Amino acid sequence: GQNIDQPTEMTATEGAIVQINCTYQTSGFNGLFWYQQHAGEAPTFLSYNVLDGLEEKGRFSSFLSRSKGYSYLLLKELQMKDSASYLCAVPADRGSTLGRLYFGRGTQLTVWP
Amino acid sequence: GAVVSQHPSWVICKSGTSVKIECRSLDFQATTMFWYRQFPKQSLMLMATSNEGSKATYEQGVEKDKFLINHASLTLSTLTVTSAHPEDSSFYICSPLAQGSYNEQFFGPGTRLTVL
Numbered sequence: 001g002q003n004i005d006q007p008t009e010m011t012a013t014e015g016a017i018v019q020i021n022c023t024y025q026t027s028g029f030n031g032l033f034w035y036q037q038h039a040g041e042a043p044t045f046l047s048y049n050v051l052d053g054l055e056e057k058g059r060f061s062s063f064l065s066r067s068k069g070y071s072y073l074l075l076k077e078l079q080m081k082d083s084a085s086y087l088c089a090v091p092a093d094r095g096s097t098l099g100r101l102y103f104g105r106g107t108q109l110t111v112w113p
Numbered sequence: 114g115a116v117v118s119q120h121p122s123w124v125i126c127k128s129g130t131s132v133k134i135e136c137r138s139l140d141f142q143a144t145t146m147f148w149y150r151q152f153p154k155q156s157l158m159l160m161a162t163s164n165e166g167s168k169a170t171y172e173q174g175v176e177k178d179k180f181l182i183n184h185a186s187l188t189l190s191t192l193t194v195t196s197a198h199p200e201d202s203s204f205y206i207c208s209p210l211a212q213g214s215y216n217e218q219f220f221g222p223g224t225r226l227t228v229l
Contacts, residue, residue: 033218042206042220043157087156099147099210099218103156 002026004104006088011110012078020073020107022088033089033101034062034073043087046073075109083111116140117209119221126197127229134192134224136207142187143209148180149220151204163190197228 003025012018024032031050035043049055049064049071061074073086085106092100116139126132136146145164149157161182163169169182179201181193190209194201207221 040204040223040225042223044220045218092159099145099208100159100162101147101157101218102159105156 002090002092002102004088004090004102006086006104006107008105009108009110011112013112014078014080016078017074017076018078018109020075020086020109022071022073022104024069024071024088024090024104026069026090028093029066030091032064032071034071035087035089035103037085037087037106039085046086078111080111080113083109085109115209115211115219117207117219117221119205119207119224121224122222123225123227125227125229128198129196131193131195132197132226134194134205134207134226136190136192136209136221138188138209138211141209141211143190143211144187145210146182146184146190147208147210148182148190148192149206149208151206151223157206160192194226197226199228202226202228 006022033048034046036046037043047062049062052064052066054063059076064071085108087106088104089101092102118137120135124132147162148160150160151157159172160175161169161171163182163184165184165187171177179195184190204223204225206223
């Protein structure tokens, strides 16, 4: 089965950098997703990592270490609008990459002015 | 990105009634549709998977007779919550998957269901 662990809440100030960690256990690794979800809205895709290393995409970067079962999402130059829940997700089974996703409980990030 | 719509965006109903939620992929064809639900302060939980023209596959613990899924076309899927009860109050989100998608999955805007 799948298991994901991420912190429940984090706070940071505008302009700062924050790192949201995610550890996972899967029966067969097939990539890891990060999503952003504002309250009352659907998740929006941020990143997908399948190989080890850091992938940068603007202010957001995502890192993966398959041997450690570990990923993090790095948010730079924080803005107020980045206040949201950040969800770590893995495919629910080894046979697929998309669709049947198993989500962590999310990390609620609050950005203060 | 892909455009996905859900209707209604929110609904309040009495206990015992049935509620139908529509999910449409507006600019692509969805060969597969996933339905998720999210309880307050919880993460998304997959409910079922459906392929166009086929019966849905339900996740363990999800009652197939209570949550009826119809995926009649490549652009429309519906989820009907039958005989809704207060414990069914949740945020229901569809996620259509386009054929050939590699690493990006889109979600509908969600439907907030409140059962009184």
